Amino acid sequence: MLAEQRNEMIANCFRPGVKNGHYYPLMPRHGAYLLDFKGKGERFARLFRETWTRIPLYARRCILKHWKSDDVHRFAVYYSPSIELSDTWDGKKPGDAGYAHRGGHSLRFARRRIEKMPDAVVCDLIAHELAHVCQWAIGEDMTSSDAFDIETIADEIMESWGFDAESIDRWAVEAGVTKFVDVDKLTESQKKRLRARAKRAGRGIGLYL
Structure with missing residues (x-):
């Protein structure tokens, strides 16, 4: 009964936003909605739901348990999950297409980048960010660990789910979004600097070293 009351309360909170086209149901049963102030989130919401159904049950349960945990208060998140299509966010780098932060309770996706991506690539991006949520959920150090290692583990998780x-990287290069660097034409000093930069940044820098 308490769960039903909670779901009804959540639905009542989001109903006005759904009606005016700013919120899109992702998993209403679990209180998950997409926010898009520009009212163009229908495609992304559909792809999010499609991605979610492809994720193994054990991983979905892990993510949902994390979103509903008291851990949300530690990260000063008003509501979990907070999922948004946005033009920018604090700390956004030029190559970022998605961002899982605040303990995995907040997910941001770059609207303009999403609009250009094929459906399959968007699904892979969503899976990647949800893999980060799993990392937060199982207690991985997501703030002080090496960014490259964090991204590599997320890649391994999403691949285990079948994504x-x-x-994402292939599309970015083919679409001309990411610069392709021919390392054979670089000096050893340039290669060293680029490797260091890629290691600090993790995914998104677009360097094939």
């Missing part, structure tokens, strides 16, 4: 961890 393509390389499609």
Whole structure:
């Protein structure tokens, strides 16, 4: 009964936003909605739901348990999950297409980048960010650990779910979004600086070293 009352209360809170086109149901049963102030989130919401159904049950349960945990208060998140299509966010780098932060309770996706991506690539991106939520959920150090290692583990998780961890980078290069660097034409000093930069940044820097 308490769960039903909670779900009804959540639905009542989001109903006005759904009606005016700012919120899109993702998993209403679990209180998950997409926020898009520009009212263009229908495609992304559909792909999010499609991605979610492809994720193994054990991982979905892990993510939902984390979103509903008291851990949310530690990260000063008003409501979990907070999922948004946005033009920018604090700390956004030029190559970022998605961002899981605040303990995995907040997910941000770059609207303009999403609009250009094929459906399959968007699904892979969503899976990648949800893999980060799993990392937060199992207690991985997501703030002080090496960014490259964090991204590599997320790639391994999403691949275990059946998604393509390389499609985002391939698309970025093919679409001309990411600069392709021919390392054979670089000096050893330039290669060293680029490797260091890639290691600090993790995914998104677009360097094939």
